Amino acid sequence: MSWETVIxxxxxxxxxTKTKLFSRASTAFGASPNTNxxxxxxxxxxxxxxxxxxxxxxxxxxxxxxxxxxxQVSIFDRKNYFYADLPKGYQITQMELPIVLGGSINIVSGxxxxxxxxxxxxxxxxxxxxxxxxxxxxxxxxxxxAGTPLLEIVSEPEISSAKxxxxxxxxxxxxxxxxxxxxxxxxxxxxxCDANVxxxxxxxxxxxxxxxxxxxxxxxxxxxxxxxxxxxxxKILEKGETVTQETRLYDSSKDxxxxxxxxxxxxxxxxxxxxxLLPVVISDEEIKRIKDEFPELPSEKExxxxxxxxxxxxxxxxxxxxxxxADFFEAAAEQTGNYNLLANWLxxxxxAYLNKELIEINESKLSIANVAILINRIDDQTISGxxxxxxxxxxxxxxxxxxxxxxxxxxxxxxxxxAIEEIINSVINDNPAQVxxxxxxxxxxxxxxxxxxxxLTQGKANPxxxxxxxxxxxx
Amino acid sequence: xxxxxxxxxxxxAMLDNKSISISELIHESFLLAKKxxxxxxxxxxxxxxxxxxxxxxxxxxxxxxxxFGIPLAQKDLFCTENLRTTCSSKxxxxxxxxxxxxxxxxxxxxxxxxxxxxxxxxxAMGSSNETSFFxxxxxxxxxxxxxxGSSGGSAAAVAAGIVPAATGTDTGGSIRQPAAHCGxxxxxxxxxxxxxxxxxxxxxxxxxxxxxxxxxxxxxILLNSMSGYDSKDTTSLNSDVxxxxxxxxxxxxxxxxxxxxxxxxxxxxxxxxxxxxxxxKTYEKLGAKFIEVSLPNISASVPTYYSIxxxxxxxxxxxxxxxxxxxxxxxxxxxxxxxxxxxxxxxGDEVKRRILIGTYALSAGYYDAYYKKAQQVRRLIKNxxxxxxxxxxxxxxxxxxxxxxxxxxxxxxxxxxxxxxxxFTISSNLAGLPAISIPHGQVNSLPVxxxxxxxxxxxxxxxxxxxxxxxxxxxxxxxPSLEDFS
Numbered sequence: 001m002s003w004e005t006v007i008x009x010x011x012x013x014x015x016x017t018k019t020k021l022f023s024r025a026s027t028a029f030g031a032s033p034n035t036n037x038x039x040x041x042x043x044x045x046x047x048x049x050x051x052x053x054x055x056x057x058x059x060x061x062x063x064x065x066x067x068x069x070x071x072q073v074s075i076f077d078r079k080n081y082f083y084a085d086l087p088k089g090y091q092i093t094q095m096e097l098p099i100v101l102g103g104s105i106n107i108v109s110g111x112x113x114x115x116x117x118x119x120x121x122x123x124x125x126x127x128x129x130x131x132x133x134x135x136x137x138x139x140x141x142x143x144x145x146a147g148t149p150l151l152e153i154v155s156e157p158e159i160s161s162a163k164x165x166x167x168x169x170x171x172x173x174x175x176x177x178x179x180x181x182x183x184x185x186x187x188x189x190x191x192x193c194d195a196n197v198x199x200x201x202x203x204x205x206x207x208x209x210x211x212x213x214x215x216x217x218x219x220x221x222x223x224x225x226x227x228x229x230x231x232x233x234x235k236i237l238e239k240g241e242t243v244t245q246e247t248r249l250y251d252s253s254k255d256x257x258x259x260x261x262x263x264x265x266x267x268x269x270x271x272x273x274x275x276x277l278l279p280v281v282i283s284d285e286e287i288k289r290i291k292d293e294f295p296e297l298p299s300e301k302e303x304x305x306x307x308x309x310x311x312x313x314x315x316x317x318x319x320x321x322x323x324x325x326a327d328f329f330e331a332a333a334e335q336t337g338n339y340n341l342l343a344n345w346l347x348x349x350x351x352a353y354l355n356k357e358l359i360e361i362n363e364s365k366l367s368i369a370n371v372a373i374l375i376n377r378i379d380d381q382t383i384s385g386x387x388x389x390x391x392x393x394x395x396x397x398x399x400x401x402x403x404x405x406x407x408x409x410x411x412x413x414x415x416x417x418x419a420i421e422e423i424i425n426s427v428i429n430d431n432p433a434q435v436x437x438x439x440x441x442x443x444x445x446x447x448x449x450x451x452x453x454x455x456l457t458q459g460k461a462n463p464x465x466x467x468x469x470x471x472x473x474x475x
Numbered sequence: 476x477x478x479x480x481x482x483x484x485x486x487x488a489m490l491d492n493k494s495i496s497i498s499e500l501i502h503e504s505f506l507l508a509k510k511x512x513x514x515x516x517x518x519x520x521x522x523x524x525x526x527x528x529x530x531x532x533x534x535x536x537x538x539x540x541x542x543f544g545i546p547l548a549q550k551d552l553f554c555t556e557n558l559r560t561t562c563s564s565k566x567x568x569x570x571x572x573x574x575x576x577x578x579x580x581x582x583x584x585x586x587x588x589x590x591x592x593x594x595x596x597x598x599a600m601g602s603s604n605e606t607s608f609f610x611x612x613x614x615x616x617x618x619x620x621x622x623x624g625s626s627g628g629s630a631a632a633v634a635a636g637i638v639p640a641a642t643g644t645d646t647g648g649s650i651r652q653p654a655a656h657c658g659x660x661x662x663x664x665x666x667x668x669x670x671x672x673x674x675x676x677x678x679x680x681x682x683x684x685x686x687x688x689x690x691x692x693x694x695x696i697l698l699n700s701m702s703g704y705d706s707k708d709t710t711s712l713n714s715d716v717x718x719x720x721x722x723x724x725x726x727x728x729x730x731x732x733x734x735x736x737x738x739x740x741x742x743x744x745x746x747x748x749x750x751x752x753x754x755x756k757t758y759e760k761l762g763a764k765f766i767e768v769s770l771p772n773i774s775a776s777v778p779t780y781y782s783i784x785x786x787x788x789x790x791x792x793x794x795x796x797x798x799x800x801x802x803x804x805x806x807x808x809x810x811x812x813x814x815x816x817x818x819x820x821x822x823g824d825e826v827k828r829r830i831l832i833g834t835y836a837l838s839a840g841y842y843d844a845y846y847k848k849a850q851q852v853r854r855l856i857k858n859x860x861x862x863x864x865x866x867x868x869x870x871x872x873x874x875x876x877x878x879x880x881x882x883x884x885x886x887x888x889x890x891x892x893x894x895x896x897x898x899f900t901i902s903s904n905l906a907g908l909p910a911i912s913i914p915h916g917q918v919n920s921l922p923v924x925x926x927x928x929x930x931x932x933x934x935x936x937x938x939x940x941x942x943x944x945x946x947x948x949x950x951x952x953x954x955p956s957l958e959d960f961s
Contacts, residue, residue: 039574043794045554045676045795047672048709084796089792270790270834270837270839271837272786272787275679
């Protein structure tokens with residue numbers, strides 16, 4: 001039997017506004033529990049929400065970027081359910097009239113490009129956080145996150161594999177970070193998704209029964225969770241049994257999904273229009289201003305980098321593909337003249353390191369100033385590229401300035417001809433057999449002499465100078 | 476110096492001519508509250524802070540603000556910083572808010588002094604003040620009779636002359652009906668005229684704060700301070716606030732008053748009906764003209780209201796879950812058990828009934844038939860009013876179909892009997908229109924109220940119309956003997 005997978009994703013994007021969706025409390029991440037909380041956020045009796053328009057502007061920017069319809073009149077609704085970290089006993093969301101309708105996103109999976117249609121995107125507030133394992137016999141509640149603005153983006157069920165789902169989320173990440181709609185930080189939950197997965201016989205028109213995997217927050221887990229779920233469902237179907245419609249959770253430690261609640265226990269959310277808020281009306285002028293202030297998108301950056309910085313199309317494309325990388329490149333380029341060397345380092349050593357650590361450059365210890373200094377020291381031959389790599393490793397761990405590392409560890413390159421000639425002389429004197437062989441035509445031995453010089457200088461000798469003098473001496 | 480039954484304007488004159496100090500005035504007000512403790516008007520007194528504020532004024536009596544040094548009482552659903560706010564519910568019986576409601580703050584900023592928080596129907600759900608966790612309030616005119624509700628404590632405190640005025644809130648008649656039953660003046664402003672920030676919500680789209688006082692003039696004084704846009708309540712109206720006292724004395728010659736055909740007054744108690752006819756004559760003498768008008772959908776007001784208000788209340792009251800504030804049940808096994816026990820113990824029967832009705836009206840499969848339909852009918856009712864106000868200036872109805880009734884005599888078997896108390900008042904909440912109740916006589920020694928409904932933002936016209944009636948009658952000057960209470 002040949003099976004086909006159908007996936008739809010609900011992506012939650014935390015909007016990077018300074019304050020919450022309905023209160024003026026800060027949205028800063030990492031504050032001590034219950035400090036970014038005001039009267040509105042903890043749902044005290046008598047408080048009322050007031051809309052943060054900045055969240056609307058960000059949502060609209062997203063809508064324009066995916067070529068969607070923008071509802072200039074939008075209404076909030078209450079979604080009622082009880083949970084300890086939901087202070088009002090309802091979440092304010094948009095049910096009937098979402099701010100963004102339709103649109104599409106292009107994804108690149110392997111060699112192929114595919115267009116995924118978007119059903120809708122709506123604004124809603126996040127809940128707080130329940131902490132169940134820190135206090136014996138008690139659960140604790142942190143309301144810092146309560147009221148943080150989210151844009152929930154619902155895709156059509158047009159994604160057909162875990163790999164495509166990852167590609168979709170990567171495209172989403174690029175888009176929301178580029179638009180400055182979100183910081184896209186998945187580890188902090190700024191970008192997360194629920195995956196609706198179903199299986200049907202190849203060629204069937206009707207969709208199979210789906211399950212919803214809740215709250216997946218890394219590219220790696222998206223792929224693993226969906227693949228696990230696909231296998232689980234196929235196994236059930238091949239036994240001739242039926243899939244139960246339910247909500248499932250992905251447990252990354254066991255690499256499996258498990259049932260959270262089935263459909264019969266689903267809440268009746270009793271949606272109704274939020275009477276504490278008037279419909280929010282966005283004027284034509286506001287839409288025009290958002291369009292006028294539209295941020296530069298990756299393709300535009302690529303062109304500009306090639307023109308302004310004279311870097312290759314390949315380098316420009318890789319750097320521009322990530323907003324954080326592009327921002328870093330542009331800022332560092334202001335502090336160094338060798339754009340090509342900077343680009344090489346960004347897509348080489350630095351990217352390799354970030355990929356290994358699964359972090360974005362702005363989450364690493366690498367500062368713009370320090371990377372620029374490193375490039376400048378290689379460029380002005382204070383250090384060799386090889387020493388540069390050693391210094392870079394140190395920078396990644398400690399975040400210390402390259403100049404300090406060079407100073408404290410005496411890594412300054414030896415470019416003084418006299419000093420290098422002295423060392424070369426001693427290498428030639430100590431290895432008469434190799435000198436003879438080289439002069440007899442064994443050209444490959446040249447590298448041996450360079451290596452010996454580098455060994456004696458702990459790699460600090462300027463390689464160009466070493467090569468030139470050696471060539472002269474071994475004539 | 477006797478201050479009982481004095482109006483704000485009279486007290487202002489006494490303060491201005493130094494026949495009393497602010498400190499003495501506030502002290503007298505607290506003494507009266509104690510003397511008539513049996514009325515059960517107050518849930519919490521603000522004696523220490525209130526008297527201190529009064530003493531701080533020293534001999535400085537004069538101020539540009541009419542309310543400077545005037546004692547007021549606040550309905551116990553306005554949050555007051557550091558002063559217990561209960562909504563007359565067990566679930567909030569120990570709740571001390573960290574902030575003050577905008578309406579109260581504006582009155583206090585104008586120099587008034589809060590002497591206490593008044594008893595009410597639990598969460599403002601009721602028309603008799605009998606649903607309070609803190610017990611019944613007596614009608615100052617007759618012991619053992621209800622003061623009306625839900626702002627029953629505020630109405631009784633004013634009627635007993637303890638304070639010249641008090642705040643109330645009106646979701647379906649909760650200012651006007653107790654004002655009528657207690658023989659005082661009560662105004663529900665246009666929806667959005669007064670900020671709802673800090674008012675504990677019953678039904679958000681209907682709730683509106685307003686004044687209860689002895690006269691229309693005093694209502695105007697309070698409304699002057701309470702009104703205005705508040706950035707913390709984005710449903711409050713960003714409209715100019717006129718000086719409501721400035722034009723209160725305008726002649727009303729030629730005023731067109733509408734009588735609503737659909738309210739069949741022949742069904743009313745004949746004495747109540749007779750009072751109504753008398754008041755028509757008073758207005759005719761003042762030059763007003765009466766026109767019969769039709770509001771075809773108004774008869775659907777009560778069922779419409781009882782779909783919308785409980786629906787909103789079922790959601791608004793979800794936050795009382797025992798987690799962050801309010802009553803929390805002991806010995807609970809898990810989160811659900813905490814919710815069930817805290818809410819079962821904390822809410823009274825009427826509140827539970829409305830939460831159930833509202834939850835049902837919003838639930839999947841019933842939403843379209845109840846809540847959504849009710850909102851559509853509400854729109855039709857509002858359209859009816861818009862239509863009618865093209866040909867008349869104000870509408871006149873009785874405030875309540877009858878006078879105050881005895882404790883326990885109504886709605887105990889059938890709650891709908893009590894819901895019909897609000898027959899004449901509910902439609903102005905559904906349409907968001909201002910309405911006022913003024914006393915216009917008595918039946919069997921109990922006050923009867925006359926309601927005037929105005930067009931959108933036309934409180935000035937309502938107050939003007941009410942004031943001219945009071946200038947030409949003395950019903951509002953009647954005082955209960957209170958001999959059974961002290």
